[in-house]
Amino acid sequence: MTTLTVSQVNRYIKSILDENEPLRRVYVVGEISNFKHHIPSGHMYFTLKDSSSQLKCVMFSYSNTHLKFKPEDGMSVICFGNISAFEREGTYQLYVTSMQPNGVGSLSVAFEQLKDKLDKKGYFRQENKKPIPKYPNRIGVITSNSGAAVEDIKNVISRRYPLAEINIIPTSVQGADSADDIALSIAFADRLNFDVLIVGRGGGSIEDLWSFNTEIVAQAVYDCNTPIISAVGHETDFTICDFVSDLRAPTPSAAAELATVDIKDEFVYIDKMYSAITKRFESKVQKEELRLDTIKKHSPLADIDKIFDTHYEKIKTVKEKLVS
Structure with missing residues (x-):
């Protein structure tokens, strides 16, 4: 009779699972429960469940860093990863490498989560909105220096109210570091004694506009002492920046009109x-x-x-x- 140690048994089971091709790349749909985000390590631990079963899951920090939304208990998600055994405890679990909400895009979920969070903090309240001056002497424009939006803004202001001084603050409005760049530009412009700021960019996909849906940009807008007109995308595009700003314009050209009177x-x-x-x-x-x-x-x-x-x-x- 062959006698095996506990470690040997668990190691053998792990090897079977790891060598099973269907379990090496698997999508699992279920409802999140017992969600825990271990702050020191950054790892996420949770359980996926349906009406009759449950499956332990782990999503390591290097995989969850780029999640656009925050997983929560009760959320239905689709997880991708591999099934393997955790030898030390003799349990098997899903090692998640990517996750998305079930039935709705992760960006949409992230948008609603941040919107709800900031709304509860009072960031959208009308009493916090600053009035836009009717006759601005100095207008700061935070946008890309190479896009069509900056030219539209300059042309409209020059035509309507040539008395105003236009100051462009070139800013990255798309890409990995653009949210930080926008926030820094807002803080910088707030120290330059502008009468009003226009923050925005031209149209694009939800991914292109995503920097204006980040908490760091929302916080910078809220903390700014200078009145801000948000002008992101087209008329049908709405961003978190729009809700926090003092005035929302449907387009960059419209922002230039709202910032000035027609002389x-x-x-x-x-x-x-x-x-x-x-x-x-x-x-x-x-x-x-x-x-x-x-x-x-x-x-x-x-x-x-x-x-x-x-x-x-x-x-x-x-x-x-x-x-x-």
């Missing part, structure tokens, strides 16, 4: 006001002239000449009598 309209308004003031002044003068005429006609001094002549004649008569 032609202002001249028309000035002309109208001048005409109205002139008419009121002329009307007032006419009324005062009529009032003065009325006073002159009904004043006791209106017939002063006649009164003087009458008294003069009386004095003259008395004088003649005295002389005679």
